[in-house]
Amino acid sequence: MTRKGITAAALALAVTTTGLGGGAQAQEIVWARDGDIDSLDPHRATSTLSRQLWYQIYDSLLEFDENGRPTGNLARDWTVADGGREVTFQLHDDILCHDGTPFTAEDVKWTADRALSEDNPSITKASWGPITEVEVVDELTVRFHLETPFAxxxxxxxxxxxxxxxxSNAELERFGVDAAVGTGPWRFVDWTKGDEIVLERNEDYVNRGRPVENPGPPHAEQLIVRTMPEGQTRVAALRTGEVDLIVPPIEEVESLRGDPNFELHVAEGTGQNMFLEFAVSRPPFDDVRARRAIAHALDFEMALGIVFGDLVQRERCPVSRGVLGNDQDFCARHAPEYDPQKARELLNELGYGPDNPMEVILATWYGDNRDDVLQVFQNQLRQLGIEAEIEVMDIGTLNARVKQENNRTEGPGFIDLMGWxxxxxxxxxxxxxxPGAYEGYTDPELDELLEATRTTLDREEREAVVQDVFVHLLENAVHVPVYTPGWLWMYAGSEDAAGFTIGPFNRPLFNDVGR
Incomplete structure (x- = not known):
């Protein structure tokens, strides 16, 4: 038993007895998305669909303010000491878990130890940094010890x-599958895979950091998250009132934007960056001239205008707008600009021409009109004698394929349109x-710069090092930025979703809906 001694049966009883009750009609928000979550467990998945759902059930120690800067949340304060090797968090003294038990430093330690475990760590363990110990100082104080500073x-x-x-999640037999206990604004009730997730208002919730007006529990009683893969089905459900908020297909954006019955929300500062990367383990892209030729050959502005209109922005930096170091003018000075003549010259240097066309594969994953973007690229490359074959697959397959291509020594050139x-x-x-996320391009000089971005704590000094990394990636055409944020980060809501907002880094906020 944990210190709280809660059982799955007790939790189920708590949900039943403190629910909406009396058979009364609930005030509910119905949110339709194009896919389902992977897990209720934040250590077992990475998809945006999962992350957005976790944000409703759980809170983090800190929160991002409207400018994307860390601010207090579960932790009312924090201090950094010992040259960045100790970070201490002071918790609020009145936080309750969904099972009614106090949230304390023990919960923080249990979460972190679980994420960093040797046997079954979080998928994102590397992002936690070089933590050597999580110390419970007292009931409301927790200290992270790091081997080296980690900015x-x-x-x-x-x-x-x-x-x-x-x-208390430790006592649940199926935590992450059909049970979850957090401290967030919504309590988990039920998940019918491939269909819907039902959440109910956390009556004990106190907002300590989210950028919303409501200081307490959500106004609505339930939040229902439905899976509707077909875009037109989602639009029809919105128009008939079956659902209150959807992720719209791009072809319906203009009609929804012009309809006074609906409000279109566009996420800004999502942190998302769509970019091109190359398999550098073999010709032609083991040569920087071939990578730069592709970058010079593509008219990104034209392609994005054709496919997205004004729904996305051309991104010139290896990180997205709002992220430390992003400076469009700086990046433009170091990235290969659209210059088909320069592309021809580089191709000729490499021995490619009408009698020996470069053959490449252009790959991406399904959705968000990415295949249309690749079709425009395909036509632009063909004008320079580059024959590109398009392949589109699910994101899991693409991730595996990129790693596979980076380890092949033979075959056509491989380019993928990726988004992080x-x-x-x-x-x-x-x-x-x-060795890189996909075992592709690496360089000792780049490794040294990247290590410095982690250990440099002063914000201005760190930004300078980050921009040194940009210069390396852009001038070597390793990471070719394309656009941000993509139409996936748009929402269309009816008047019943009034009060819906989007927080930094594409975080849907329902706390003010129904006010």
Whole structure:
């Protein structure tokens, strides 16, 4: 038994007896999305669909304010000491878990120890940094000891991957599958896989950091998250009032934007960066000239205008807008610009031409009109004698395929349109520090720079090092930024969803709905 001694049966009874009761009609918000979550356990998945759901059930020690800076949340204060090797958090003294037990430093330690365990660690264990010990100083004080300074640690404590779990989850036989205990604004009730997730208002919730007006529990009684893969089905459900909020298909955005019955919400500062990367283990992209030729050959502005109109922005930096180091003018000075003549010259140097066209594969994953983007790229490359074959697959297959291509020594050139979402430039360490997320491009000089981005604590000094990393990636055409944020980060709501807002890094906030 944990210190709380809660059992799965007791939790189920608590949900039953404190629910909506009396058979009364609940005030509910119905949110339709194109897919389902992977897990209720923040240590077992990475998808945006999962992260957005966790954000409703759990809280983190810190939160991001409206400018994307860390601020207090479950922790009312924190201090950094010993040159960045100790970070101490002071918790609020009145936080309750969904099972009614107090949230204390023991819960923080249980969460972190679980994420860092040797046997079954969190999928994002590397992002927690070089933690050597999590110390419970007293009931409301917890101290993290780090082997070396880690600049990304404090902001990471505001991410959904560091959602704080009440240690009573240890007593649940199926935590993450059909049970979950957190401290967030919504309590978990039920998950019918592939269909819907039912959450109910946490009556004990006190907002301590989320960028909403409501200081207490959500106004609505229930939040129902439905899976509706077909875009037109979601739109029809919104128009008939079956659902209150949807992720709209891009072809319906203009009609919804022009309809006074609906409000279109566009997420800003999502941290998402769509970019091109290359398999560098073999010709042609083991040569920087071939990578730069592709970057010079593609008219990104034209492609994005054709596919998305004004729904996305051209991104020129290896991290997205709002993330430390992003400076569009700085990045533009170091990235290959659209210059088809320069692309031809580089191709000629490499021996490619009408009699010997470069053959490549362009790959991405399903959804968000990414295949349309690749079709425009395909046509632009063809004009320069580059024959590109398009392959589209699910994201899991693409991740595995990129790693596979990076370990092949033969075959056509391989380019993929990839997207990562992160709130800190540490994403570049995860992608490009040896051995790299996909076992692709690595370089000792780049490794040294990336290590410095982790150990440099002063914000201005760290930003300078981050931009040194940008220069390396851009001038070597390793990471070719394309756009941000993508239409996936749009929502259309009816008047019943009035009060819905989007927090930094694409966090749906329902606390004010129904006010």
């Amino acid at each position: 990304a640690f404090v902001p990471f404590m505001a991410d959904q991957f560091t959602s704080m779990l009440c240690d 979402t992160w709130f800190d430039p540490d994403v570049l360490y995860l992608l490009w520090h040896s």
